[in-house]
Each structure stands twice: as structure tokens, then as C-alpha cells.
Amino acid sequence: MTALTQLYPQPLWQWFEQICAIPHPSKHEQALSQHIQQWAKAQGLAVVEDKVGNLIIRKPATPGMENCKTVVLQAHIDMVPQKNADKVHNFETDPIEAYVDGDWVKARGTTLGSDNGIGMSSALAVLGSSDIKHGPLEVLLTIDEEAGMTGAFGLEAGYLDADILINTDSEQEGEIYMGCAGGVDAQISVPMSWQAPEQSNASFSMTLSGLKGGHSGVNIHLGRGNANKLLARFLFKYSDELAIELVSFTGGSLRNAIPREANVTFMLPSENVAALKQAIETFQALVREELAIADPGMLLTLAEIAAPTKVMGEDAQNTLIDLLHASPNGVIRMSDEVEGVTETSLNIGVISTEDESVEILCLIRSLIDSGREEVAGMLTALANLSGASIDLSGAYPGWKPDTSSPVMAIVRDTYNDIYKKDPTIMVIHAGLECGLFKEPYPHMDMVSIGPTIRYPHSPDEMVNITTVGQYWELLLAVLARIPAKNA
The missing domain is CATH 3.40.630.10 (Zn peptidases)
Structure with a gap:
């Protein structure tokens, strides 16, 4: 035995x-x-x-x-x-x-x-x-x-x-x-346009890892980091300052698992590489301090890659970063009826870059139908403002x-x-x-x-x-x- x-x-x-x-x-x-x-x-x-x-x-x-x-x-x-x-x-x-x-x-x-x-x-x-x-x-x-x-x-x-x-x-x-809780899947498609790199001559892959992840229902109230959201936060803060031109954004693997890892590939001017490395150190220290109890192990790693032939168009890139950064995530509301239980939540679960779009797969959960519908409405409004499309499917009671x-x-x-x-x-x-x-x-x-x-x-x-x-x-x-x- x-x-x-x-x-x-x-x-x-x-x-x-x-x-x-x-x-x-x-x-x-x-x-x-x-x-x-x-x-x-x-x-x-x-x-x-x-x-x-x-x-x-x-x-x-x-x-x-x-x-x-x-x-x-x-x-x-x-x-x-x-x-x-x-x-x-x-x-x-x-x-x-x-x-x-x-x-x-x-x-x-x-x-x-x-x-x-x-x-x-x-x-x-x-x-x-x-x-x-x-x-x-x-x-x-x-x-x-x-x-x-x-x-x-x-x-x-x-x-x-x-x-x-x-x-x-x-x-x-x-x-x-x-x-x-009941739930519904939400898939947001952000249209992509592509262009040749402008002033960039340095190419990198950056991976955010080291997070605990977990079940997007029973662990969502623990305040753990979401790799997709954290990487979007980094880009929102530094992409303009460093003249980053994105090539791809991928993260997570399941809509019902809190994403532990995410990755972006990008180009930028070589004179900004030192500032990029400093930004990584600063951001990593900041997030580790914020998540010191809930999820202290976040790690950003950088690796050089071969130069891509195309990057995202400026408007498409800005739309993607803004939408991801603005999207709600995690606990939306705690239950009034059952103490200590999450009523409504959202998990930005999976991101993948395709030829014509970046696909964002989310799972909305709620103990009440109106809570589920409200978060679906939030995401729909964000998609509308961003010129993206959204598909809501697989709703279960x-x-x-x-x-x-x-x-x-x-x-x-x-x-x-x-x-x-x-x-x-x-x-x-x-x-x-x-x-x-x-x-x-x-x-x-x-x-x-x-x-x-x-x-x-x-x-x-x-x-x-x-x-x-x-x-x-x-x-x-x-x-x-x-x-x-x-x-």
C-alpha cells in the first residue's frame, strides 16, 4: 500500500x-x-x-x-x-x-x-x-x-x-x-489595430508572478492580488512615461481561478531601459507593502526578446490599459443577510491577445440575481465607453x-x-x-x-x-x- x-x-x-x-x-x-x-x-x-x-x-x-x-x-x-x-x-x-x-x-x-x-x-x-x-x-x-x-x-x-x-x-x-451563489461569464473583446514600432529599439517580456491565486469564489474575500489587474496597473502608471509599445498581454488560465501570473511583451526606446528597471523595483516594493499580509510574494521579472515586427496601435493600447485598470475586481459587496459571506464579486480571470482583439474573460458571482445583473451592467458600460464588445453567457442560478x-x-x-x-x-x-x-x-x-x-x-x-x-x-x-x- x-x-x-x-x-x-x-x-x-x-x-x-x-x-x-x-x-x-x-x-x-x-x-x-x-x-x-x-x-x-x-x-x-x-x-x-x-x-x-x-x-x-x-x-x-x-x-x-x-x-x-x-x-x-x-x-x-x-x-x-x-x-x-x-x-x-x-x-x-x-x-x-x-x-x-x-x-x-x-x-x-x-x-x-x-x-x-x-x-x-x-x-x-x-x-x-x-x-x-x-x-x-x-x-x-x-x-x-x-x-x-x-x-x-x-x-x-x-x-x-x-x-x-x-x-x-x-x-x-x-x-x-x-x-x-449564481454566476455568469463575461467575455470582453477589445478591438486591436497594429502598426510598425515608432521610436522603440529595445524589446522585452515582463512577467508578474509569485501570487497565491486561489478559488475565485471562496478565496475572493481574502484580498489576494490579481495578476491581470496588477500588470494593468503598472502599465497605466508607466506606459506613457516610458513610451512602452505593447505587443501582447496574456494572463490567467481559468475564469474561476484568481490569476497568479500575467505577462506582457513590449518595445520601448533603449534610453528608457534604466528607467523601466527602476519602475519595476519601485512598483514591486509598493505592491509587496500593500499586500504584505494577504499576498506578499509578487515578483516582476524582465527578459530581453527578439524585436517584434509590429506593436499595438496607440489608441488600441490606451483603450486596453484604461479598460483593464478601470474594471472592478474582487469583492463588490458583502452580504447583509449572511455575516462574513461575499454577496457579489468579479474575477478578471483570463486575458489573451489575438490578431484582431484582446479577449478578457471574467466570472461574475452573486447570491442575488440583481447583484449579478448590476456587475454585468458595469462591465457592459465599460465596454460601451471603450468601443469594445461584451458577451454574457452561461448564466446559472x-x-x-x-x-x-x-x-x-x-x-x-x-x-x-x-x-x-x-x-x-x-x-x-x-x-x-x-x-x-x-x-x-x-x-x-x-x-x-x-x-x-x-x-x-x-x-x-x-x-x-x-x-x-x-x-x-x-x-x-x-x-x-x-x-x-x-x-
Whole structure:
């Protein structure tokens, strides 16, 4: 056995090791899906793959619990593919290198995939058990949650028979989630024009790195640096003074991850190179002081490159820099109803330079539809003022809290009985799939639980081993307490 599979509970960690070994980034879950289907059929379990690729696996009740309400355990198959710049790793072909570090499981240089691999492992471990008490059971494994919630959008009525859904995608032990934010993608296209360099004769690539990044929902309130915004800030302050002529701006890799790195290539007159290097030192010191607690590691590095044949037109460059610098980012408003929870936020997630435009991909989140619409309106107004175009797509609803939820009460009371303390009932500023499930299954009672996961969506992702055991014990105790159908 490896160090991972010796951890408690072994059935869960054995599944997690298998999951780490089979590449499964968003939109590339087929190999893992096939592995799970083959295993389930070998166990004699009923398996259905729906039209979009979600898996539904059914297991009969254990003896004496046949009349209990049907429960569906739900997780998503895909993981966020993020790696450190110096890590050689292909998420479509290479396994995740998970390892134990004290009371944490981490990955070497990449995201771990504990979001939502631990939840998926728990559901599969229950399916494979012979001694866990439960009523009629369904497991729903959705695809593409991290890159657009394709599986949740595509789930149709009629596939699930369950009365209760337990989502396993929460990331803090001791918290029970009964609501989540909705969201919408915003893609801004800034038209580009190109020209020959004017007075420039020195060419550079400048990279901003060293930031923590993280989940654009659950980490957004921590005040971490956004590489795209910080690099735009540098350009806004120094591009005119140094006569910088931009060639490209790229940054971030996922709309739902706070960008840790960004890069610009540019030209400038050689007589301004010394001033450029001084500006880099000054700006780096300033940002490190501002983010001394939240995100102190920002680094600007400069490298000479071959001379480009074209640079951005002056008006196009100024428009791009102004729009990026003016755009809101981070927490827009904290919730009045749920103390300490972000209500509305915006993440300037990905920037890429194309032949005809610079594309800016953002994710807006809000607990309320009006908050989401307001930020979408802000970005639309900025695009209008800038002569850019904006496309709003993939809107998904939030999950409205139900304080009278029977399953939430069962989980709360079970937690109290096991650990002799009350859990915290929460609403999460992230896009759990429950809101979308309410469309085809409006009467399904839902709750979300999970172990403690730190820094999801970044290579610093880690899951706490002790809390995985606590989550497992809670899940099994809840399954044993599911009431009869007529209760």
C-alpha cells in the first residue's frame, strides 16, 4: 500500500488514489468516467450515462432500510488544471502526484483535485461497501463543473428518483451549506489595430508572478492580488512615461481561478531601459507593502526578446490599459443577510491577445440575481465607453437557502450528536450545482458538506486528512438516519 491508501478511511483514499492516477481535467473526463462505469458494472450496480455524459449509479438499500427515502450522493468528475510555471505536467496525460505532508495531502506543483475528488471518492466508497447502512442510493457524477457546469445544465428530469440530495463539494469541515451563489461569464473583446514600432529599439517580456491565486469564489474575500489587474496597473502608471509599445498581454488560465501570473511583451526606446528597471523595483516594493499580509510574494521579472515586427496601435493600447485598470475586481459587496459571506464579486480571470482583439474573460458571482445583473451592467458600460464588445453567457442560478430543510436538520443534529457541538449553517460564495438541480427536481431537499480543503484551484491546494475522516463519519451517520418515505 502507498502512504495515501493507508490513511483513514481506507476505502475513500483508495478511490482517491485511483482518481489521481487517471487524468480528468474539465472537458477531458472520459477516461475516468469509463473506469468508474466498468467498476460499477463489475460490482453489479446499475449505471446510466445521460445525454451530456453525467453518470447515475444505483445501489439497493441495505436490509431493513428499503422503505427509507432515496438519497443521491452528488459530486463532479472534473478537476481544475493549474500548475506552477516551472512544473512540467500535461493534465490530459499525466497523473496527479499526490503525497502526504503531516495532516495534509498535497500535489507536487499542480492542483490536487481534492475539489471534488474527495467527495467523488466518498460516494464511490459507499457504493463499494458491504457494511454501510443506507436506504435506496443513487450517485450522480456530473461533468465539466469547473469550466461551465455543462453536466448540471444538461441534467434532465426523470433520471433521478431521490427525495434528498447530498452535495459533497463543500470545503470546510464543521460547516453545512444550504445555499450558494449564481454566476455568469463575461467575455470582453477589445478591438486591436497594429502598426510598425515608432521610436522603440529595445524589446522585452515582463512577467508578474509569485501570487497565491486561489478559488475565485471562496478565496475572493481574502484580498489576494490579481495578476491581470496588477500588470494593468503598472502599465497605466508607466506606459506613457516610458513610451512602452505593447505587443501582447496574456494572463490567467481559468475564469474561476484568481490569476497568479500575467505577462506582457513590449518595445520601448533603449534610453528608457534604466528607467523601466527602476519602475519595476519601485512598483514591486509598493505592491509587496500593500499586500504584505494577504499576498506578499509578487515578483516582476524582465527578459530581453527578439524585436517584434509590429506593436499595438496607440489608441488600441490606451483603450486596453484604461479598460483593464478601470474594471472592478474582487469583492463588490458583502452580504447583509449572511455575516462574513461575499454577496457579489468579479474575477478578471483570463486575458489573451489575438490578431484582431484582446479577449478578457471574467466570472461574475452573486447570491442575488440583481447583484449579478448590476456587475454585468458595469462591465457592459465599460465596454460601451471603450468601443469594445461584451458577451454574457452561461448564466446559472444561485441556490436559495431553505432554513426549514429537513435534511439540513438531520445533518445538523447528527453532527452535534457525534462531535458535541453545533456546526455552522452557511451559504457559500461559489457555484455549487444545487441551484441548477432545482430546475428539473424542484422538490428535492438538498444540503452540501465536505472536508477542509485549502486553496482550491491553485497548485497550493491541499486537503486536511483528519477532516476527511470526520466528513466520512458524518456522511455515514447521516445515511443511517434517513427517515422513511412517509415520515
